[in-house]
Amino acid sequence: MFLQLLISGLSFGSLYALIALAMVIIYKTSEVPNFSQGEMAMISTFVAYTLLGASGQSFTISFIGALIFAAILGVFLEFVFLRRAKDPNILSLILITLGFEMILYGFAGWKWGADQRDLPFPVSDFDIINLGPAVLSYLNIATLLITLILMFILFVFFKYSKVGIAMKATQQNAMAARINGIRTNRILSITWALSSLIGAVAGILLAPIATLDPNLMLDPLLKGFASAVLGGMTSLVGAALGGYILGIIENLFGGYVSIEFKSVVAFMIIVLVLCFKPSGLFARHYVRRV
Amino acid sequence: MDSDFFSVDNLAITFGGLRAVDRVSFTINRRSIFSIIGPNGAGKTTIFNCISGLYKPDSGKIIFKGEEITGLKPHRIAMKGIARTFQNIELFLRMTTMENLMLGRHIHTKTGVWSGSTFFRRGSKAAREEITHREQVERIIDLLDLQSARDQFVGGLPYGTQKLVELGRALALEPELLLLDEPSAGMNSEERQDLTFWVKDIQEELGVTILLIEHNMQLVRDISDRVLAINFGRPIGEGIPEEVQNDPEVLKAYLGEEESIDAVS
Numbered sequence: 001m002f003l004q005l006l007i008s009g010l011s012f013g014s015l016y017a018l019i020a021l022a023m024v025i026i027y028k029t030s031e032v033p034n035f036s037q038g039e040m041a042m043i044s045t046f047v048a049y050t051l052l053g054a055s056g057q058s059f060t061i062s063f064i065g066a067l068i069f070a071a072i073l074g075v076f077l078e079f080v081f082l083r084r085a086k087d088p089n090i091l092s093l094i095l096i097t098l099g100f101e102m103i104l105y106g107f108a109g110w111k112w113g114a115d116q117r118d119l120p121f122p123v124s125d126f127d128i129i130n131l132g133p134a135v136l137s138y139l140n141i142a143t144l145l146i147t148l149i150l151m152f153i154l155f156v157f158f159k160y161s162k163v164g165i166a167m168k169a170t171q172q173n174a175m176a177a178r179i180n181g182i183r184t185n186r187i188l189s190i191t192w193a194l195s196s197l198i199g200a201v202a203g204i205l206l207a208p209i210a211t212l213d214p215n216l217m218l219d220p221l222l223k224g225f226a227s228a229v230l231g232g233m234t235s236l237v238g239a240a241l242g243g244y245i246l247g248i249i250e251n252l253f254g255g256y257v258s259i260e261f262k263s264v265v266a267f268m269i270i271v272l273v274l275c276f277k278p279s280g281l282f283a284r285h286y287v288r289r290v
Numbered sequence: 291m292d293s294d295f296f297s298v299d300n301l302a303i304t305f306g307g308l309r310a311v312d313r314v315s316f317t318i319n320r321r322s323i324f325s326i327i328g329p330n331g332a333g334k335t336t337i338f339n340c341i342s343g344l345y346k347p348d349s350g351k352i353i354f355k356g357e358e359i360t361g362l363k364p365h366r367i368a369m370k371g372i373a374r375t376f377q378n379i380e381l382f383l384r385m386t387t388m389e390n391l392m393l394g395r396h397i398h399t400k401t402g403v404w405s406g407s408t409f410f411r412r413g414s415k416a417a418r419e420e421i422t423h424r425e426q427v428e429r430i431i432d433l434l435d436l437q438s439a440r441d442q443f444v445g446g447l448p449y450g451t452q453k454l455v456e457l458g459r460a461l462a463l464e465p466e467l468l469l470l471d472e473p474s475a476g477m478n479s480e481e482r483q484d485l486t487f488w489v490k491d492i493q494e495e496l497g498v499t500i501l502l503i504e505h506n507m508q509l510v511r512d513i514s515d516r517v518l519a520i521n522f523g524r525p526i527g528e529g530i531p532e533e534v535q536n537d538p539e540v541l542k543a544y545l546g547e548e549e550s551i552d553a554v555s
Contacts (some may be wrong), residue, residue, distance in 0.1 A: 107369035162399045176380040181397035
């Protein structure tokens with residue numbers, strides 16, 4: 001029982017981790033928690049669904065198509081709405097992202113309806129590997145692998161690539177970045193594209209376990225946000241670990257304590273973290289000397 | 291010495307009703323040190339912001355190496371070879387000194403996302419490029435005596451050292467024109483003396499032309515080839531340091547008029 005809960009906890013945890021990463025990437029450069037992240041991922045998943053069903057494309061093409069769509073959607077939202085904000089403060093930016101959230105949610109309801117659909121995924125949740133007391137489905141394995149690979153790519157990208165380092169610089173001091181020759185506007189576009197793309201991966205991996213409807217990402221988004229807060233909002237490693245920790249704790253709680261209150265755990269964790277370690281568990285603590 | 295290395299012609303910018311910079315013109319010779327002085331709020335930093343592309347001037351021209359650069363975006367200006375420092379230090383506080391200086395190399399970094407992220411192989415193009423950049427940066431760290439701060443987070447360094455890191459980052463861009471906005475502000479007299487030598491070194495050994503905003507007259511006298519004094523956005527005197535310092539207009543701007551002092555008493 002314990003092992004089984006741990007395994008499915010890890011599997012859910014990696015999805016939370018992806019959403020948390022997507023949020024942190026935007027937060028790091030734009031300093032705004034993007035509450036439309038979930039709906040952006042949901043729409044992208046619907047695009048994959050449409051490509052698969054109506055256009056009858058292969059899964060690979062649909063998947064790639066959805067990712068390209070996600071990247072374009074990210075750039076579009078940042079360019080058309082966020083960049084237009086005059087003298088933005090954090091609160092107004094958050095409101096803008098909440099605005100997207102509603103627009104995208106309404107759009108999905110209008111275009112695809114509230115029916116619950118099934119995203120045909122090439123890897124099944126019912127083919128399993130027996131691990132003695134627990135089982136591991138192929139979908140679990142795929143989720144874990146894809147997440148780990150994606151994370152590895154992201155970490156290397158942020159640590160070593162020119163664009164990754166420029167993103168870090170833009171986040172810490174946009175003006176200094178500009179006079180050092182960094183095109184901060186372009187960096188913002190890339191940030192949103194990348195983040196939206198990661199969210200879309202999470203959505204597509206989540207759709208076969210959940211059901212595909214406009215509410216697909218409602219709950220996972222909040223869990224992803226909780227994971228990001230747990231990890232300290234600015235740390236990529238923290239966000240990833242936060243996702244796994246949340247997934248495991250939530251599952252164990254659901255298994256041993258109360259299945260009804262399983263979803264509440266995430267928020268209990270946010271409250272506890274904010275009370276005892278507001279900078280997050282993994283953020284490198286940086287205190288400005290006075 | 292060519293006289294059309296850098297010139298500002300009739301530069302003007304207005305904020306609301308305030309003429310922050312009003313028809314300012316000057317020319318800087320290559321490899322010289324040119325200082326702008328004036329009371330607080332005279333518009334000195336605004337001129338810098340126009341040159342580095344952070345503000346768009348309402349009128350006037352800025353010419354750099356025979357090419358007009360007025361109103362270009364900051365990153366374009368940086369690519370032309372103009373670097374600057376700020377009055378209130380603008381650094382990447384959560385990075386080390388080394389990383390800050392490496393970011394100064396941004397416009398010289400050629401490697402793309404793929405090769406930059408994957409230089410596992412020694413001798414690959416990206417690895418060689420990284421080594422060249424690091425050598426350059428080490429040279430600057432040596433020049434400015436920043437060895438002890440090399441791997442520390444910049445946010446925790448003392449003020450004077452942060453100013454040097456910022457100067458170092460500007461140098462890492464390998465500028466032909468360097469704009470220094472009050473480099474000695476907040477430094478003690480010993481640090482200020484070191485700074486005087488370094489600025490001189492940067493001009494003489496690296497061949498960088500320097501445009502300086504400075505309040506410390508000692509420093510201005512010691513290193514400037516020419517000085518421009520401005521007040522309320524308007525030029526009030528230009529020439530060699532001694533000339534400008536004794537100019538009655540300039541003295542008036544700094545010390546106020548005698549009549550007005552009489553009027554108060």
